[in-house]
Amino acid sequence: MRAMVYRGPYKVRVEEKDVPPIEHPNDAIVKVSLAAICGSDLHLYHGLMPDTRVGMTFGHEFVGTVHEVGSSVRNLKPGDRVMVPFNIYCGSCFFCARGLYSNCHNVNPNATAVGGIYGYSHTSGGYDGGQAEYVRVPFADVGPAPIPDWMAEEDAVLLTDALATGYFGAQLGDIVEGDVVVVFGAGPVGLYAAKSAWLMGAGRVIVIDHLEYRLAKAREFAHAETYNFVEYDDIVVHLKKITGHLGADVAIDAVGAEADGNLLQHVTAAKLKLQGGSPIALNWAIDGVRKGGTISVMGAYGPIFSAVKFGDAMNKGLTLRMNQAPVKRQWPRLFEHVRNGYLKPSDIVTHRVPLEHIAEAYHMFSAKLDGCIKPLIVPSAG
Amino acid sequence: MTEPTTDLPTYTARKPPNAETSEQLRARIPGWGADLDPADRPAVPRERFDPGTSGAHWEFPERQPEKWPRERSIEHAILTPVFGTSCPPKGLSGAIRKFSYRRYSEGRAAHWLLLVAADRVDAWESHLRSFASPRPDNPITQTGVLAEFTRHGIASRRGRRRADVVHQGLDPLIVAGPWLVAAGAVVVGTRALLRRARG
Numbered sequence: 384m385r386a387m388v389y390r391g392p393y394k395v396r397v398e399e400k401d402v403p404p405i406e407h408p409n410d411a412i413v414k415v416s417l418a419a420i421c422g423s424d425l426h427l428y429h430g431l432m433p434d435t436r437v438g439m440t441f442g443h444e445f446v447g448t449v450h451e452v453g454s455s456v457r458n459l460k461p462g463d464r465v466m467v468p469f470n471i472y473c474g475s476c477f478f479c480a481r482g483l484y485s486n487c488h489n490v491n492p493n494a495t496a497v498g499g500i501y502g503y504s505h506t507s508g509g510y511d512g513g514q515a516e517y518v519r520v521p522f523a524d525v526g527p528a529p530i531p532d533w534m535a536e537e538d539a540v541l542l543t544d545a546l547a548t549g550y551f552g553a554q555l556g557d558i559v560e561g562d563v564v565v566v567f568g569a570g571p572v573g574l575y576a577a578k579s580a581w582l583m584g585a586g587r588v589i590v591i592d593h594l595e596y597r598l599a600k601a602r603e604f605a606h607a608e609t610y611n612f613v614e615y616d617d618i619v620v621h622l623k624k625i626t627g628h629l630g631a632d633v634a635i636d637a638v639g640a641e642a643d644g645n646l647l648q649h650v651t652a653a654k655l656k657l658q659g660g661s662p663i664a665l666n667w668a669i670d671g672v673r674k675g676g677t678i679s680v681m682g683a684y685g686p687i688f689s690a691v692k693f694g695d696a697m698n699k700g701l702t703l704r705m706n707q708a709p710v711k712r713q714w715p716r717l718f719e720h721v722r723n724g725y726l727k728p729s730d731i732v733t734h735r736v737p738l739e740h741i742a743e744a745y746h747m748f749s750a751k752l753d754g755c756i757k758p759l760i761v762p763s764a765g
Numbered sequence: 766m767t768e769p770t771t772d773l774p775t776y777t778a779r780k781p782p783n784a785e786t787s788e789q790l791r792a793r794i795p796g797w798g799a800d801l802d803p804a805d806r807p808a809v810p811r812e813r814f815d816p817g818t819s820g821a822h823w824e825f826p827e828r829q830p831e832k833w834p835r836e837r838s839i840e841h842a843i844l845t846p847v848f849g850t851s852c853p854p855k856g857l858s859g860a861i862r863k864f865s866y867r868r869y870s871e872g873r874a875a876h877w878l879l880l881v882a883a884d885r886v887d888a889w890e891s892h893l894r895s896f897a898s899p900r901p902d903n904p905i906t907q908t909g910v911l912a913e914f915t916r917h918g919i920a921s922r923r924g925r926r927r928a929d930v931v932h933q934g935l936d937p938l939i940v941a942g943p944w945l946v947a948a949g950a951v952v953v954g955t956r957a958l959l960r961r962a963r964g
């Protein structure tokens with residue numbers, strides 16, 4: 384089969400690999416019909432995530448058709464069209480039993496702090512991902528779900544991570560009616576978080592980024608008020624000014640490890656890998672939110688320390704909430720929102736790229752060329 | 766004497782009002798307030814004890830066969846019943862990785878810094894190995910840099926005060942830098958040898 388393969392920082396190629404075999408009785412092998420590149424993949428692509436091995440296939444957002452199932456699989460059969468949450472989880476451990484699907488204890492020998500994620504380095508369990516023609520899906524009775532007949536495939540693939548994560552991020556903000564919500568980052572996660580904040584009853588939604596074309600999408604898709612941080616000497620002061628010097632009630636970090644806006648932070652983290660991540664957006668969130676406010680961190684950071692302004696968070700009495708999104712828990716409610724038109728996930732898709740051209744797609748998405756917001760990957764085989 | 770007063774609600778008990786009321790927002794934004802009630806929010810409360818609804822039909826999963834000694838965090842009591850089998854450790858990078866897992870917990874910076882170092886070694890080993898293979902690494906195709914031409918590299922940046930343009934120039938250096946350093950070392954070394962040979 385054809386599969387995307389990591390060759391070292393900033394380098395990927397498509398290779399011929401064996402179709403993955405069943406390795407556990409509850410495995411399924413899924414033939415991928417549509418995949419996507421996520422902002423999280425950029426952390427791997429840039430060599431930021433520890434234990435990212437040359438030869439790994441990335442990709443944790445994908446949908447497809449069941450090709451083969453292991454002997455204990457009951458809920459799926461070959462031919463079923465399925466959407467697969469980015470989390471790999473057993474459904475039965477201490478954490479899964481409590482709904483913390485993204486924190487499963489039975490799927491990642493490499494790290495107790497991290498759950499299992501498809502194609503997301505050995506730190507997330509060492510699984511190959513779905514930017515390929517076929518992928519191994521562990522715990523086939525737990526994670527995957529049939530794609531509803533009424534749902535478009537493009538919407539389904541966005542529900543496997545980005546939409547579920549943005550929606551989850553808004554929930555962690557514990558928004559109450561009339562809250563002022565500021566979202567850092569107008570990528571897919573930030574756009575969906577901003578849109579979801581309205582569903583929870585926000586009274587005002589502000590989105591901050593430095594890419595004009597993404598801010599334009601935030602205004603149109605997420606009905607948000609937007610600010611480009613490069614136009615302000617100090618975005619925190621600006622946030623204070625526009626909120627009556629109070630600060631926002633809720634801040635959502637939808638940027639993560641490679642945040643821009645402070646060259647020293649960015650270079651020490653994203654280029655020199657001396658920090659787990661550049662916490663610029665997180666620090667802006669800490670300083671830009673009001674005392675007693677809530678911060679929801681969806682942005683991903685590496686396991687190494689980061690220079691976070693913890694003292695300010697403490698002095699301000701903030702609540703910091705965060706996690707990898709437990710995707711499937713969001714689905715029943717999100718399916719309703721998609722079905723009745725409150726959320727239209729595929730509105731943010733900008734590019735559809737054949738798997739064979741995935742190296743260019745990574746470069747485009749990483750360097751933010753051509754108005755790229757969300758690139759989908761189409762495996763070539765018919 | 767004037768009454769003490771301020772226009773800024775923040776310094777009083779009032780909350781600064783929003784430009785739009787809930788009714789106006791409901792009219793303008795499809796779905797506004799659909800999840801106002803926390804009971805409708807699927808992630809609330811964070812923990813909900815509900816075993817048996819996940820689809821799992823086991824108390825503890827069957828164990829996947831371990832085909833090679835699988836490295837694992839020493840914070841785990843056992844090898845997890847299911848694990849990924851991509852890219853078994855090999856070469857010098859594999860030795861560093863195995864040492865890091867065996868020796869240091871996730872709580873130790875050394876664990877992660879060794880793994881990051883192993884990643885750099887892995888890239889080097891793999892590039893060198895590729896030169897002895899039918900498909901050597903090709904920095905032009907693998908970096909996707911040709912997208913600069915097909916995806917409007919210049920127009921995407923020109924005249925836009927993007928914060929990332931400042932450091933994007935470092936990217937080629939990260940990709941090519943180690944090769945340039947190595948090439949430089951070879952040149953300097955060869956010259957030194959030649960000089961010594963000439964006496």
Ligand SMILES: NC(=O)c1ccc[n+]([C@@H]2O[C@H](COP(=O)([O-])OP(=O)(O)OC[C@H]3O[C@@H](n4cnc5c(N)ncnc54)[C@H](O)[C@@H]3O)[C@@H](O)[C@H]2O)c1
Nearest residue numbers: 422423568570571572592638639642643644682683707708
């Ligand atoms: N928690 C989860 O489950 C989960 C799931 C998916 C993605 N993520 C993480 O969410 C983050 C966003 O993902 P994405 O797919 O939207 O990525 P993305 O790269 O498309 O978006 C990030 C955006 O942040 C902007 N940005 C950079 N620095 C900024 C700053 N200081 N302030 C404001 N904006 C800034 C960038 O210009 C970009 O538009 C990533 O870190 C990703 O790893 C987490």
Ligand SMILES: [Zn+2]
Nearest residue numbers: 421422423544
């Ligand atoms: Zn993701």
Ligand SMILES: [Zn+2]
Nearest residue numbers: 473476479487
């Ligand atoms: Zn579990």
